Amino acid sequence: MKNKHFTDARRRLLEKLYDHLNDMQKQAVFTVNGPLLILAGAGSGKTTVLVNRIAYMIRYGNAYMSNEAPDGVTDADTKILENALTLPKEEAAATLDAYIAEADRIPAWSILSITFTNKAANEMKQRLEKMVGSENAAQIWSGTFHSVCIRLLRRFGERIGYPRGFTIYDADDQKRLMTAVIKDSGTDDKMFSPKSVLSYISRQKDELLTPEACAKEAKDYRTSKYAELYKEYQKRLTSANALDFDDIIMQTVRLLREDDDALSYCQNRFRYVCVDEYQDTNHAQFVLTSLISAKYRNLMVVGDDDQSIYRFRGADIENILNFDREISDAKVIKLEQNYRSTKPILDAANAIIKNNQGRHGKNLWTQREDGEKVSLRRLSNQSEEARYIVDTITELKRAEGRSLSDFAILYRMNAMSNNLEGAFNRSGIPYRILGGLRFYERKEIKDILAYLCVINNPSDNLRLKRIINEPKRKIGDATVNAVEELAGYHGLSMFSVMRNASDYPALAKAAPKLTEFTSLILGLQEIAGAENLDVLIDKVLDLTGYRSMLKAISGEEGETRLENVNELISNAVEFTMTHEEASLSDFLEEVSLVSDIDNYDPSAEAVVMMTVHSAKGLEFPVVFLPGMEEGIFPSQLSSYEPEELEEERRLAYVAVTRAKEHLFITHSKERLLYGKSQYNKLSRFVSEIPEELFDTPPEKDLPSRRASDIVISTSKPKPKIADEMLKKPFTPGFVNPAAGKAEHFDAGDVVEHPVFGVGMVISAKSVGPDIMYEIAFDNSGTKKMMGTYAKIKRHIGA
DNA sequence: AGTCAGTCTCCTTCA
DNA sequence: GAGACTGACT
Numbered sequence: 001m002k003n004k005h006f007t008d009a010r011r012r013l014l015e016k017l018y019d020h021l022n023d024m025q026k027q028a029v030f031t032v033n034g035p036l037l038i039l040a041g042a043g044s045g046k047t048t049v050l051v052n053r054i055a056y057m058i059r060y061g062n063a064y065m066s067n068e069a070p071d072g073v074t075d076a077d078t079k080i081l082e083n084a085l086t087l088p089k090e091e092a093a094a095t096l097d098a099y100i101a102e103a104d105r106i107p108a109w110s111i112l113s114i115t116f117t118n119k120a121a122n123e124m125k126q127r128l129e130k131m132v133g134s135e136n137a138a139q140i141w142s143g144t145f146h147s148v149c150i151r152l153l154r155r156f157g158e159r160i161g162y163p164r165g166f167t168i169y170d171a172d173d174q175k176r177l178m179t180a181v182i183k184d185s186g187t188d189d190k191m192f193s194p195k196s197v198l199s200y201i202s203r204q205k206d207e208l209l210t211p212e213a214c215a216k217e218a219k220d221y222r223t224s225k226y227a228e229l230y231k232e233y234q235k236r237l238t239s240a241n242a243l244d245f246d247d248i249i250m251q252t253v254r255l256l257r258e259d260d261d262a263l264s265y266c267q268n269r270f271r272y273v274c275v276d277e278y279q280d281t282n283h284a285q286f287v288l289t290s291l292i293s294a295k296y297r298n299l300m301v302v303g304d305d306d307q308s309i310y311r312f313r314g315a316d317i318e319n320i321l322n323f324d325r326e327i328s329d330a331k332v333i334k335l336e337q338n339y340r341s342t343k344p345i346l347d348a349a350n351a352i353i354k355n356n357q358g359r360h361g362k363n364l365w366t367q368r369e370d371g372e373k374v375s376l377r378r379l380s381n382q383s384e385e386a387r388y389i390v391d392t393i394t395e396l397k398r399a400e401g402r403s404l405s406d407f408a409i410l411y412r413m414n415a416m417s418n419n420l421e422g423a424f425n426r427s428g429i430p431y432r433i434l435g436g437l438r439f440y441e442r443k444e445i446k447d448i449l450a451y452l453c454v455i456n457n458p459s460d461n462l463r464l465k466r467i468i469n470e471p472k473r474k475i476g477d478a479t480v481n482a483v484e485e486l487a488g489y490h491g492l493s494m495f496s497v498m499r500n501a502s503d504y505p506a507l508a509k510a511a512p513k514l515t516e517f518t519s520l521i522l523g524l525q526e527i528a529g530a531e532n533l534d535v536l537i538d539k540v541l542d543l544t545g546y547r548s549m550l551k552a553i554s555g556e557e558g559e560t561r562l563e564n565v566n567e568l569i570s571n572a573v574e575f576t577m578t579h580e581e582a583s584l585s586d587f588l589e590e591v592s593l594v595s596d597i598d599n600y601d602p603s604a605e606a607v608v609m610m611t612v613h614s615a616k617g618l619e620f621p622v623v624f625l626p627g628m629e630e631g632i633f634p635s636q637l638s639s640y641e642p643e644e645l646e647e648e649r650r651l652a653y654v655a656v657t658r659a660k661e662h663l664f665i666t667h668s669k670e671r672l673l674y675g676k677s678q679y680n681k682l683s684r685f686v687s688e689i690p691e692e693l694f695d696t697p698p699e700k701d702l703p704s705r706r707a708s709d710i711v712i713s714t715s716k717p718k719p720k721i722a723d724e725m726l727k728k729p730f731t732p733g734f735v736n737p738a739a740g741k742a743e744h745f746d747a748g749d750v751v752e753h754p755v756f757g758v759g760m761v762i763s764a765k766s767v768g769p770d771i772m773y774e775i776a777f778d779n780s781g782t783k784k785m786m787g788t789y790a791k792i793k794r795h796i797g798a
Numbered sequence: 799a800g801t802c803a804g805t806c807t808c809c810t811t812c813a
Numbered sequence: 814g815a816g817a818c819t820g821a822c823t
Contacts, residue, residue: 117812146813168813245813280812313811413809418814435811469799476799593813613810635809651810674808675814 006069009081013096014064016085021045021052028333029053030064032106032272035330036300037323041364042349042657043340043619046302050276051124053300054111054140055131057272060096061104070101108132108139112270112292115144116277118593119600120617141270145285146245147593149252153243156262160255165457165585166241168592172446173462174198174244181232192225201230205246206282206314208253240461249284256291267295278303278323282314305360306353309613309651311643321360338364338657340619342371345663348689349656355688356646364657373695375664376686382416382627385668386423389624392664393429393607396622404430405602408620409609410655412633415673416626417609424607434600434610440591444550444561445568449591451540455524456584459493468517471549475517479510495521520544528584533572536584541565612655623659628667629680652685745773745794752795 018026028038028049040046077099084095115121121143129137141148153162169177178194204214211231218224237244243251256263273293275281278301281289293299301323308317324330338346346366353359379385389409396402409420417433424431439445447470450463458464461484469475486504487494497504499518501511520543527539541547550562575590576582600608602618627633634648656663665686671678682698691697745751749761759775775792 144813149813170813171811248813310811312809415808415815472799474799611810613812632809637809647810672814 003067003069003073005075005078006073006081007067009078010069010096010099011064013081013084013092014060017089017093017096018052018056021048022337024333024335024337025049025052028335029056031300031331031333032057032062032065033298035297035323035327037278037320037330037332038300038302038335039320039332039360039362040302040304040335041338041362042304042307042654043338044335044364045337045339046276046335047120047124047127049335050113050274050302051127051131054113054128054274057106057111058108058132058136059093059105060100061106063096063100063104066104070099073099106272108136109141110269110271111140111274112148112272113140113142113274114148114276114289115142116280117617118144118147120276121147144593145281145288146248149248149288150589150593152252152255152262152266153248156255156259156265157251159259159262160251161238162243162251163241166243167453167457167460168248168589169237169242169244169462170441170592172441173242176462176466177236178229178233181229181236185229185232187225187229191222192229197226197229197233200226201233202246203314204230205244205250206284208250208284208287240459242462246284249282249288253284253288253291256288263291266292271296272298273300275299275301276303279305279308279317279320280310280315281319283316283319286316286319305358306356306362306650307616307654309616309647309654311647317358321358334360334362336362336364338366340660341366341657342368342661344371344373344693345656345659345661348374348663348693349653351689351693352649352656352685353653356649358643358646372662374689374693375662376694376696376698377664377666378682378699379666379668381670382419382668382672383423385626385666386419388666389420389626389664390423390427390429392624393622394427396662402622404605404607406621407607407624408615408618408622408658409607409624409626410612410615410658411609411626412612412635412651414611416632420609420626430606432604432606432608434608435614439564439567442561442564444546444565447546448537448540448565448568449588451524451544451546452537452584452588454495454521455528455536455540456588458495458521458525461487461494464494467544471545473513473517473545475510475513479507479514482506482510483514533576533582533584533587534569537569537572612651612658615658616654619658619660621660622662622664623655624664624666625655626666626668627671628665628683628686629671630683631678631680632671632673633683633685649685652683745792750795751775751792758795 014030015026018029021029022045025045025048028036029052032053038046038049040049080095081099084092087095113121113124115124125137125140125142128140128142141151143151150168153166154164157166158164175194175198178198182192182194182197209217211227211234214227214230215224218227237247256266270292273289275289280303289299289301301320303320305317305320308315308320311317324332341349343366346364350363377388379388393404393407396407397404411417411420414435421431421433440449447467450466453460453463454467465480465484468480483494483497483501486492486506487497490497495518497507498514501507501514504511507514524536524540524543528536531539547562547565550558550565552558553561571591572587575587579586600618608620625633630639633652634645638644638648667680667682667686669679671680686698744764745761746764747761750758751761752758761773762776764773773792
């Protein structure tokens with residue numbers, strides 16, 4: 001009984017310590033052990049929960065749920081805790097601290113926290129530092145899927161054929177490589193564009209399919225050609241010791257499946273795994289988290305199925321929809337209280353999203369009953385629309401004393417920024433555009449980085465080809481091709497062939513130019529060994545003639561490009577200052593992993609514009625949504641498939657829920673897009689919002705919504721055969737033997753489930769030690785479930 | 799090797 | 814309507 005009194009008092013005290021959270025948030029924080037799904041609606045304080053939960057684990061372990069009291073506690077101790085309830089929080093916390101055994105606290109190094117962007121990871125680190133101290137914070141493994149996987153590959157990659165110095169190819173590198181692959185294979189590049197092949201490969205890698213598996217599944221000319229190109233592409237990647245972004249995940253999964261040491265290292269170390277933005281994970285990432293958390297099963301995933309907007313790049317919403325079905329003992333907590341938006345905005349968002357079928361279903365509510373209605377305006381064309389937005393911002397700034405940083409304009413596609421930009425330029429209001437061409441994708445930056453890559457690793461043929469004649473040094477395609485061929489024939493890198501160019505008769509004429517280039521690089525290598533990064537970049541610009549080339553470009557363009565290059569030098573200075581051993585290869589790695597949104601500064605005095613996709617996770621007092629028209633939002637391309645349309649609706653939901661205080665929706669009678677005039681109807685998503693939420697009702701002279709405009713999804717879309725074919729497991733050697741004594745089923749078996757009834761197994765694939773079945777139930781649609789937990793048995797009967 | 803004119807394409811994007 | 818790419822010409 002003593003124990004119970006003590007643990008009750010401890011619980012009450014913990015509740016007090018976390019009384020700045022609501023009940024659901026507290027539950028989420030206090031649930032430390034076992035599988036946990038947190039469905040966090042937009043603006044429901046998700047990050048707060050994540051940070052508080054980790055801080056709680058480190059400081060108090062599992063104290064709230066535990067019924068164990070420390071040895072030798074007496075009624076007097078219980079009294080002390082009860083008295084602490086009246087103390088100020090900090091003293092109360094200190095009192096409780098004294099009753100937590102060191103062994104019961106969860107060590108920071110055993111926590112793995114995965115986020116979606118670097119920005120989210122950094123934010124989290126900063127907040128954690130304040131709560132648990134920098135020493136603890138530094139021990140938590142936190143980062144994006146990619147950064148975590150790279151750390152693992154740097155450590156264990158050698159075991160699966162990736163020595164430490166591997167490089168990462170970005171989209172541009174990939175495209176260059178694929179262009180070469182297509183050309184060399186003699187494939188008709190009209191039918192197989194680099195873009196389409198790369199996107200195919202990316203989807204395959206998301207699904208963990210190797211080139212061999214793809215070849216086996218291929219059922220027609222097109223798919224077998226794809227598989228063939230995939231195979232050659234992968235071969236060249238591997239021989240360059242390079243990985244593309246999808247490889248980073250896929251090869252880490254392969255590492256964990258093939259190498260027991262790596263797997264047990266991860267499983268034993270990461271006893272607590274947290275994954276943010278779970279609705280946007282793909283199959284490979286799902287398998288990765290399953291593998292890592294399989295031993296201790298302390299897996300917490302957070303996300304919002306209503307904000308899943310990355311289907312087009314392989315995200316599988318089923319991961320979050322089925323989490324609690326696959327893992328029957330998973331606890332589910334819904335965070336539905338919204339702290340961000342006023343009621344009209346939230347009601348509008350709810351009204352839109354409730355039209356989706358495939359969702360967990362939740363209803364956001366707010367205590368803020370007040371708030372301005374949603375503004376809806378129709379303008380005659382897109383210039384008028386842009387002017388309306390600029391005028392409104394000017395007026396709100398004057399009338400409400402708002403700062404420019406309060407305003408955001410969110411659009412469906414980057415092409416829409418043009419008119420807005422023009423209007424802002426004319427008005428003189430400062431603005432910033434996020435997205436579009438990223439800093440590190442600019443040509444001059446990529447060129448300089450290519451120089452650095454070659455200095456760092458002269459056998460990087462791809463980067464070498466990029467800069468060999470940039471600035472122009474009279475080394476033409478013919479010469480480059482000859483070098484490449486010789487390199488391939490002799491099994492050497494292009495650089496070493498060039499270095500000894502005079503040894504090859506075929507290069508006799510170009511030899512002086514080639515050796516001049518290699519001496520340049522070798523000279524820069526010496527500088528790299530002796531000087532700081534910024535000095536090196538400066539020397540690269542001087543000695544290669546790149547700076548004088550930029551200076552020679554007349555007008556504004558040369559200037560901006562010089563500015564960009566100088567910006568890169570400042571980045572290098574900053575990197576040198578913030579990293580103790582700032583090596584060239586570390587810098588290159590960091591650079592390849594940053595994105596635009598990571599650099600977004602919300603306090604800058606300027607209006608910000610970006611796509612709705614980029615705005616996920618952000619919030620603004622005033623939001624403008626231009627172009628809410630059929631064919632734009634939802635986009636034309638999405639209107640054919642119900643699933644695509646649901647994704648667009650989720651995107652609209654994300655857009656609306658970014659606004660805190662005032663939402664402006666505009667649409668235009670006429671819109672010039674891609675050089676053609678369009679006359680679009682009001683977006684169906686706007687029509688889904690009840691009229692009373694608008695300041696003025698939608699204009700009636702527009703053709704109103706017709707029943708035929710609304711695509712009604714079937715309750716659970718049956719899987720398409722094509723998709724099933726693609727989801728077959730890895731090559732056989734890749735698959736771990738399934739553990740457990742549960743009965744094993746194969747595709748085609750008819751099974752029975754206590755809730756879902758009779759169904760047929762569509763696929764069975766190994767996921768770590770378990771098997772994931774995909775079962776098409778006769779009356780309940782298709783479900784994915786894990787073999788160990790699913791209560792299925794063989795169906796006996798006619 | 800470099801330039802220019804004509805042709806083609808065009809959603810969203812993270813690491 | 815703008816940027817990327819291609820092919821012919823200098």
